[in-house]
Amino acid sequence: METHPVPTPAEAEIAERIGSAARERTPLSIQGNATKAGMLRPVQAARTISTAGYSGISLYAPKELIISAHAGTPLPEIEAALAEQGQHLIAEPADLSAILGASDKPQTIGGVVAANLSGPRRVASGATRDHVMGVRVVTGAGELIHSGGRVLKNVTGLDLCKLLTGSHGTLGVITEVTLKVLPAPEASATLILPKLPPDAAIRALSLALGSPFGVSGAAWVPSLPGSGVPAALLRIEDFTASVSYRIERLRGLLDVAAAEIVADDASRALWRAVRDATLLPVGADDAVWRVSVRPSAGAEVLRAMEDACGARGFLDWGGGLVWLAAPASTQAHAAVEAAARRSGGVWTLMRAPVALRGAVDVVPPEVPALARITARVKAAMDPAGILNPGRIFAGV
Amino acid sequence: MIPLPAPKQDVLQRRAAIVAGLRDLLPESGLISEPNRLKPYETDGLSAYRMPPMAVALPETTEQVAAVLRFCSRNGVRVVPRGAGTSLSGGALPMEDSVVVGLMRMNRILDIDYADRCATVQAGVTNIGVTNAVSANGFFYAPDPSSQLACMIGGNVNMNSGGAHCLKYGVTANNLLGLKIVTIDGDILDIGGHHLDAAGYDWLGLLTGSEGMLAVVTEVTVRILRAPEGARAMLAAFASNEVAGACVDSIISSGIIPVALEFMDRPAIHACEAFAHAGYPLDAEAMLIIEVEGSTAEQDDLLGRLSAICNRHDPISLKVSQSAEESLAIWKGRKGAFGAIGRISPDYLCMDGTIPTSQLPLVLRRIGEMSAGYGLGVANIFHAGDGNLHPLIMFDANDPASFHKAETFGADILRLCVEVGGCLTGEHGVGVEKRDLMPVQFAPHELAQQRRIKSAFDPDWLLNPSKVFPLVGPAAGPVLSMAAE
Numbered sequence: 001m002e003t004h005p006v007p008t009p010a011e012a013e014i015a016e017r018i019g020s021a022a023r024e025r026t027p028l029s030i031q032g033n034a035t036k037a038g039m040l041r042p043v044q045a046a047r048t049i050s051t052a053g054y055s056g057i058s059l060y061a062p063k064e065l066i067i068s069a070h071a072g073t074p075l076p077e078i079e080a081a082l083a084e085q086g087q088h089l090i091a092e093p094a095d096l097s098a099i100l101g102a103s104d105k106p107q108t109i110g111g112v113v114a115a116n117l118s119g120p121r122r123v124a125s126g127a128t129r130d131h132v133m134g135v136r137v138v139t140g141a142g143e144l145i146h147s148g149g150r151v152l153k154n155v156t157g158l159d160l161c162k163l164l165t166g167s168h169g170t171l172g173v174i175t176e177v178t179l180k181v182l183p184a185p186e187a188s189a190t191l192i193l194p195k196l197p198p199d200a201a202i203r204a205l206s207l208a209l210g211s212p213f214g215v216s217g218a219a220w221v222p223s224l225p226g227s228g229v230p231a232a233l234l235r236i237e238d239f240t241a242s243v244s245y246r247i248e249r250l251r252g253l254l255d256v257a258a259a260e261i262v263a264d265d266a267s268r269a270l271w272r273a274v275r276d277a278t279l280l281p282v283g284a285d286d287a288v289w290r291v292s293v294r295p296s297a298g299a300e301v302l303r304a305m306e307d308a309c310g311a312r313g314f315l316d317w318g319g320g321l322v323w324l325a326a327p328a329s330t331q332a333h334a335a336v337e338a339a340a341r342r343s344g345g346v347w348t349l350m351r352a353p354v355a356l357r358g359a360v361d362v363v364p365p366e367v368p369a370l371a372r373i374t375a376r377v378k379a380a381m382d383p384a385g386i387l388n389p390g391r392i393f394a395g396v
Numbered sequence: 397m398i399p400l401p402a403p404k405q406d407v408l409q410r411r412a413a414i415v416a417g418l419r420d421l422l423p424e425s426g427l428i429s430e431p432n433r434l435k436p437y438e439t440d441g442l443s444a445y446r447m448p449p450m451a452v453a454l455p456e457t458t459e460q461v462a463a464v465l466r467f468c469s470r471n472g473v474r475v476v477p478r479g480a481g482t483s484l485s486g487g488a489l490p491m492e493d494s495v496v497v498g499l500m501r502m503n504r505i506l507d508i509d510y511a512d513r514c515a516t517v518q519a520g521v522t523n524i525g526v527t528n529a530v531s532a533n534g535f536f537y538a539p540d541p542s543s544q545l546a547c548m549i550g551g552n553v554n555m556n557s558g559g560a561h562c563l564k565y566g567v568t569a570n571n572l573l574g575l576k577i578v579t580i581d582g583d584i585l586d587i588g589g590h591h592l593d594a595a596g597y598d599w600l601g602l603l604t605g606s607e608g609m610l611a612v613v614t615e616v617t618v619r620i621l622r623a624p625e626g627a628r629a630m631l632a633a634f635a636s637n638e639v640a641g642a643c644v645d646s647i648i649s650s651g652i653i654p655v656a657l658e659f660m661d662r663p664a665i666h667a668c669e670a671f672a673h674a675g676y677p678l679d680a681e682a683m684l685i686i687e688v689e690g691s692t693a694e695q696d697d698l699l700g701r702l703s704a705i706c707n708r709h710d711p712i713s714l715k716v717s718q719s720a721e722e723s724l725a726i727w728k729g730r731k732g733a734f735g736a737i738g739r740i741s742p743d744y745l746c747m748d749g750t751i752p753t754s755q756l757p758l759v760l761r762r763i764g765e766m767s768a769g770y771g772l773g774v775a776n777i778f779h780a781g782d783g784n785l786h787p788l789i790m791f792d793a794n795d796p797a798s799f800h801k802a803e804t805f806g807a808d809i810l811r812l813c814v815e816v817g818g819c820l821t822g823e824h825g826v827g828v829e830k831r832d833l834m835p836v837q838f839a840p841h842e843l844a845q846q847r848r849i850k851s852a853f854d855p856d857w858l859l860n861p862s863k864v865f866p867l868v869g870p871a872a873g874p875v876l877s878m879a880a881e
Contacts, residue, residue, distance in 0.1 A: 064754060116593070127592070146838075146842065152784075153779070153822035155826075157826065157838060158609075158849055162604075163597065182653060203511075206512070209513060209622075210622050211622055212625045245694065294591055346593075348595045363595035369579065369583035370585050377852045379852070380851065
């Protein structure tokens with residue numbers, strides 16, 4: 001049995017196009033369906049390589065909790081195949097069309113992995129990067145390599161899966177991913193704690209996340225759909241009897257008289273709204289940021305941004321993920337940087353006009369000693385510097 | 397025996413000056429260079445391989461680590477980072493011309509934050525030490541390698557250690573938030589922090605499992621979790637490996653992910669029973685230990701569902717523990733497995749491949765045939781939920797022919813793991829042990845790509861060289877020529 005990767009015709013074509021671009025030093029824009037092109041820094045490239053046409057599930061072994069798909073496979077196709085077997089993607093990646101604009105094409109699994117997008121379940125079960133068990137990648141030199149494999153536990157060699165996940169097409173073109181999946185829970189319910197301001201909400205979320213009851217979602221929203229009141233949300237997903245038991249124990253632990261419970265479809269709709277950030281009112285001229293901080297600092301970031309520029313926001317991951325929207329300006333971005341830095345956290349510019357995205361640090365700049373390593377790793381993966389140049393850091 | 401690279405003669409010749417230079421950088425008693433005191437550092441958990449280093453540095457602060465690395469970098473001296481020295485793959489095996497940087501004196505818990513559910517500890521804190529520090533508040537650190545009483549967090553990060561409970565809780569990489577590292581140039585870098593997601597590249601992910609080749613880890617911020625309300629185990633025994641394997645499939649298909657799902661074959665059952673008297677069924681060909689968590693009612697519910705599934709596979713016996721004590725008894729044999737094999741064989745090699753779980757019956761059958769062919773006994777312990785297989789090959793280290801056969805047998809098993817779609821190592825790391833098998837899993841250009849990443853962090857290949865990548869051969873040029881680039 002051949003264990004070394006043999007390029008499929010589609011991979012061979014991608015490798016050939018990248019190889020020739022490398023020889024000519026022609027910058028390439030790397031994308032799937034380009035649904036996330038509005039994030040991070042704009043890429044100036046002469047040509048585009050899209051994996052959108054390279055689609056299809058190549059392996060699905062439900063009993064081994066493993067699915068492999070070509071990079072261009074639409075996410076909904078993967079979700080549907082998993083649902084048929086009662087399974088799901090663990091990190092519940094977001095559909096960010098509310099933030100990044102509706103596209104007539106769905107996001108691809110390659111894009112989800114390249115952006116390391118994770119939803120509310122991140123707080124309990126890990127990020128997309130935690131479930132990427134294998135990748136096939138064409139490097140900037142036009143070589144097809146693989147890392148990881150199709151098994152759940154693998155420490156053989158350097159973990160390039162994690163390096164590639166979240167690298168936004170700057171280190172290689174992901175052509176196939178293998179993900180760990182899990183059985184979808186039988187039931188889901190949400191405990192809603194209404195009328196809590198952010199700091200009190202975070203204390204409640206923290207208490208719940210530090211309980212033995214397996215909270216799989218912990219958010220605060222400024223305006224609950226329906227009632228319009230601010231509220232903390234706690235999700236439990238498990239077998240039906242467990243969900244009832246755990247929700248009651250949480251209610252007792254938090255001792256909030258006015259707590260409400262929504263179950264199943266209503267609960268799922270609520271968390272889809274949190275996941276996709278559709279609860280964030282985003283004006284046409286707004287920029288959007290995600291700030292990842294220690295959970296207890298979430299309320300402070302939110303307050304600082306309200307004070308600085310009237311930003312609106314909500315909290316996920318127990319307070320550890322702050323979604324922010326404010327009129328796009330360098331001042332607003334500077335306020336985000338300052339708030340994130342004060343809290344020891346990091347920011348990602350998720351949406352802004354091209355001019356702003358090209359002018360600011362869309363993620364925190366690295367200290368010089370790390371930036372030197374970054375430049376050398378970039379050169380090791382993409383010697384001609386042609387893959388999505390400048391997408392994350394200027395000059396990388 | 398696996399060869400080590402030739403020492404750098406110029407470094408050996410400068411030994412006295414190097415030792416003196418290092419002594420100046422470290423506290424009193426922070427440098428060991430006397431041959432008799434170097435002895436404890438000459439090997440790790442892969443004890444068939446031994447090589448005393450030139451010196452052992454025992455820094456107490458990150459700044460001292462940085463000073464030592466800067467000195468070694470300027471003087472072209474190779475560095476082998478070491479925690480407790482429990483690596484089963486020779487990850488901490490010194491080289492003759494190397495300085496071992498031992499992190500065991502950096503053993504302080506720096507910060508525990510229950511509100512944000514994380515703890516920052518120095519690299520030399522033991523794995524169990526983290527859990528012990530937070531257990532009074534009902535918390536624990538999830539990855540639990542078998543060596544958890546001794547092994548240290550810095551080593552866990554470098555080897556991306558797993559354990560029996562990673563089916564539910566993940567491996568080390570899934571339980572980290574931040575690192576403090578020192579590069580070979582002596583730069584101190586903070587990677588990650590107390591937040592969940594990196595912005596920019598996932599250096600935390602790349603460094604985890606990098607086997608000491610990219611940087612030295614001095615501090616680690618781990619996630620701590622609230623312990624479940626309770627846990628209970630059950631034991632199910634079957635008439636064949638195939639039936640037990642089918643039962644594992646049925647469990648996963650049912651939507652239940654047990655917190656642990658351990659498989660033992662007949663030789664493992666017999667060895668563990670003779671050692672621990674755990675009440676294991678000696679007439680079984682295969683046995684599963686299944687553990688669930690939750691409230692008593694939740695445990696009852698899950699164990700009921702699992703019993704029903706097992707009963708559909710005609711178990712020889714089924715024992716559901718009714719108490720924490722009975723659960724401990726069920727685990728007692730499995731947890732004593734290494735000691736049990738040690739009692740029936742003078743020596744053993746613990747292998748560590750991963751396979752797609754559907755391949756288990758085939759792989760066990762082939763291992764059985766190899767065992768007969770080599771004339772060496774083997775007992776198989778398997779983390780069945782995640783496909784991580786630990787064959788324990790029994791041999792006699794006093795007989796070089798027996799050791800050679802055991803190594804060849806082990807390599808054959810790992811080749812088989814890759815052949816059926818798995819990998820060379822699930823949780824022990826490549827180290828020295830599996831270094832020369834890397835071309836089985838990776839093509840030459842893929843190894844060259846990984847080497848270039850190593851070079852990006854450590855251009856002169858001073859950090860733990862001779863591990864992970866083959867020294868010579870078609871896969872890539874030798875380490876020494878890489879170092880000359």
